[in-house]
Amino acid sequence: ILDEIGKTRPITTGFVVKGGKIDFVKMLIYRESIGAEVRRTSFTNQFKGASLGSSGKLSRRINNIAGATLSTRAMMEMGRVAIYLDQIRPK
Template identity: 55%
Template sequence: MPFSPALGEEIYQKPTDFLIEAFQGPPPPVQILTVVGELREKARQILDHNPPSLRTRYWTKGERTVWILEEIGKVLPITTGIIIQGGLIEDVRILIYRESHGSEVRHRFFTNQFKDAQLTQKSSLSRAVDGISGATLSVHAIKRLATLALLYDQEIRHIQ
């Protein structure tokens, strides 16, 4: 049987279920953030490559924003759910993991390190996040996504 990346796909939580949990019920309507100009350049600096899309979906209610973002770990995307409340990370969840190594990033001992992190003036995380031996690329991917979600949250709070 030929190798199929989909065979290694682990769905830890469906994105729709994550949204329902994040909002404690049906999520609000999806919103779209247009990632162009200075925002796109800041996102590129965080990701070390251009953002994959000019439009990013998010959900918001009050001071809470929820982002479902993807970033390549080693060769395949990691789907991550990020909840931001009042400019601080409330939760980071690995929703779908597709890599053959590094899935330790899904555990709470890792994702809890992001709690209460905010974006610094230099567009980085305000908290240090310890790595995981054997999962370096996945750790870096999740750190980039958390930082990106904070950047995007900051952008929409300035727009509103």
């Protein structure tokens, strides 16, 4: 479970990472007044199967939502962090 600032408020999201890839994403708390479309399953499903590329970016393209650019970026950052934390955790 990670928090990242969207435009002005934290977005709390749970990520399940298996085998270095995002398996499941669930938005737990969205506190912003606009851009709530990032809560939709159609948005969060874009993260499934994403891993970290050699440049440290997500391996999948995540389509932005008009009016929710900062929330989309926050979600992408949390996805990268979730994968990274899974990679460095002791096995």
